Amino acid sequence: MPLYRNISFALARSVQELLVSGADVVVKERQTKELIARSTRLERPLERYLFTPRRHNDIAAQFAETMWVLAGRNDIAWLQKYLPRAPHFSDDGITWRGAYGPRLRRWSGVDQIDAVRRLLLADRTSRQGVMSLFDPAQDYEPSKDIPCNNWLGWIIRDDRLHMCAALRSNDVWWGFSGVNAFEWSILHEMMAYWVNAEVGQADYLAMSFHLYSDHFDRGGQMVTGFQGFSPYDFGVGRATFATTWDEFPAKLDRWFALEAEISARPDAPLGSYGRVGDALLDSGLTLIHVAQAHALWGKDRLADELAQLPACDYAAALYEQYARTYPDLLETVRQPAIADFLTARSRSSADMVGDFKAAVKKLHAEKDRAYGGAWKKRGELVSIQPNIARKVDRLDTLAATGAGLSDETVLDTAVDLLVYVEKYRLFLAELSPPGTLVSADSPTPLSSYEQNFDTLVDRLELKPSSRALKDIIVDVNATFDACWHGAEDGETAEQKLRLATELSGYATELLAMLVHTNRQALTVFLQSGISA
Incomplete structure (x- = not known):
């Protein structure tokens, strides 16, 4: 499920x-x-x-219809204020x-x-x-x-x-x-x-x-x-319900009475007509009041009214909804938790790619300092290539079963694959003429210095791919098989580096696709700072 x-x-x-x-x-x-x-x-x-x-959902319509249901109503006249198309789903229009x-x-x-x-x-x-x-x-x-x-x-x-x-x-x-x-x-x-x-x-x-x-x-x-996040990740609270069953009928009646007063004169300030006395129910009155008043108020008055609200989810939803009409509204947010969420959400794809590269470099540095040269201790066929093989095989299994292809599992595995492939390329470049992969004056041995790995990551062109994820994984698998056989057959360092560079290209294409198509997995990766 x-x-x-x-x-x-x-x-x-x-x-x-x-x-x-x-x-x-x-x-x-x-x-x-x-x-x-x-x-x-x-x-x-x-x-x-x-x-x-x-x-682009309408939060006032959501709350209004909910209250209409809880009140046991079925009349179109009232609901139509918030759902103009309601009569289209009625047999008699009533x-x-x-x-x-x-x-x-x-x-x-x-x-x-x-x-x-x-x-x-x-x-x-x-x-x-x-x-x-x-x-x-x-x-x-x-x-x-x-x-x-x-x-x-x-x-x-x-x-x-x-x-x-x-x-x-x-x-x-x-x-x-x-x-x-x-x-x-x-x-x-x-x-x-x-x-x-x-x-x-x-x-x-x-x-x-x-x-x-x-x-x-x-x-x-x-x-x-x-x-991959919502205001609830930033400490935004909720308006909670706390009305007993015995008190509920009176408060329900009070809610609809206040709604009628708001509808009659919506240009009044928020809260002008009193409250029900329940945070959740009162938050709904705020939503329907703003829905009816914002066009009368204009952007500046709306900003002042919203600034008085607590840092709750319904206030965040109001900023999100009315920023579609008044884009400058997001520059006036005075609730820090809501502002933090909106700022994080406004980050561009370029910002996300830059942050992703920084996170990959940080991940590599942490693992490199923890494990040192263990990844290459026993050479290509015993240490280096088996590390790559585990990631390739895991991706192949994910592609075959479909399990995890839509979550962070595949991104974590793809990151690990790229890290091991780039380190392998640096290892092979040590056996090739200087300047083959990185500049000739780079510190040596090439695979032992973080700055050389960082250079390769900075070069990555993480542009969106139009190919299917499974097709990319097929190419990753086939190219790694060629790399493995090349090492077994004793090919030259230059030949093996060419194959490893081809593998790096497919690993990069895979990462680019995941970075641009699954923001949720990307956000989880950036927030965790670690790879599974």
């Missing part, structure tokens, strides 16, 4: 998997990439705000027939949220915590609105409340990342508070997990641009 830290990681990796491995399926004359019965696990579902490039709210809060007179809450309070080991969202009496009939989410399961283990959602159909772009992971994370947090448990993992099982062709290009750009 694919397991991800939070929704940002899950979206980037899932889109990548769909684009690479999804089956081509046409549904209702629309092209999709699809995975069947795909399970997705979020380890930290409360890290609910989405921070991935090119996704209600969503398949809205989750009425099914959760009053299905045949049963409030399923309260029923599961009471069940888990009475028996913390219960396996009966189920909320049904699919109604056989209605949902087999033709409609524009057949519920995609069909079942929610809840279970407490080790004082952690776990949630599982089963879906007949899940569009990764508009469904899973657009609202599902967000709305159910809010309910998850509330349920955990009401049953005195910690929030556990959240699992999603989708019979059809898909991406529409409308989003193939943007999805690919998102995968390439995602740098």
Whole structure:
């Protein structure tokens, strides 16, 4: 089962998997990439705000729809303020027939949220915590609105409340990342508070997990641009829920009353109309207030209003969203943790490549000082080439099985391969005429000095490759075989250096592809400073 830290990681990796491995399926004359019965696990579902490039989600719409569901509503008029296209998914333009709210809060007179809450309070080991969202009496009939989410399961283990959602159909772009992971994370947090448990993992099982062709290009750009971190890595906090079940109805009513006041006069300062008295619920009012007011305020007023907010995830999400409209807004961020995240995210590809080269040189220096000349102690066939062989064979296995090709494992292995190949080239250059590989006045023996290795790394041209990763690995494998046989057959140092340089070229191409197409793995490598 694919397991991800939070929704940002899950979206980037899932889109990548769909684009690479999804089956081509046409549904209702629309092209999709699809995975069947795909399970997705979020380890930290409360890290609910989405921070991935090119996704351009609307955080006010996410929160508004969530509150609409929790209130048991199905009316289009209110929801349309935040989701203008809502009527397109309604049979009558007045209600969503398949809205989750009425099914959760009053299905045949049963409030399923309260029923599961009471069940888990009475028996913390219960396996009966189920909320049904699919109604056989209605949902087999033709409609524009057949519920995609069909079942929610809840279970407490080790004082952690776990949630599982089963879906007949899940569009990764508009469904899973657009609202599902967000709305159910809010309910998850509330349920955990009401049953005195910690929030556990959240699992999603989708019979059809898909991406529409409308989003193939943007999805690919998102995968390439995602740098493998979110504000939660920089100490940004959360607005937490802390309202008892008995207090919840009144605070829910208060929330909608304040929303109405904000909608009537949105140009007022944030917080002008009072608060609900719950940090999470009040953060939602901030989101919808900014959504309705920013055009009236303008950039400078918006910057002043956002500057008053705490360094929380919803504030970071506001900066991220409205910087699309007001690019200069990011120059005004006054919350240090949020500013650190936004600065890190703005680093260019050139900066990342430069940092990557520096990290490779640092890695080599640390290992060289720790192990000295052990890597070449017993010569080519006993020490040097076996080191390279282990990395080549590991890459070959990854290519054959597909395991690890989308995570940091392949990048770590590719880095180690390049390090050993470059050291081997320096070793062979010692046996060749001076100046063959590095300048003639370089310190000798060439393979014993860090500055010579650093020279080779500085020369690397890490330009994006258009070839498939598996094809590059095939060339790495074939060229290494030639290097091995050359050493066995006693070829000259110049001949072996030529083959090693060819191998270096393929190893560099492999690294370039990984550096430019998997920002998450690159970020992990840069942050760790070590290679697996």
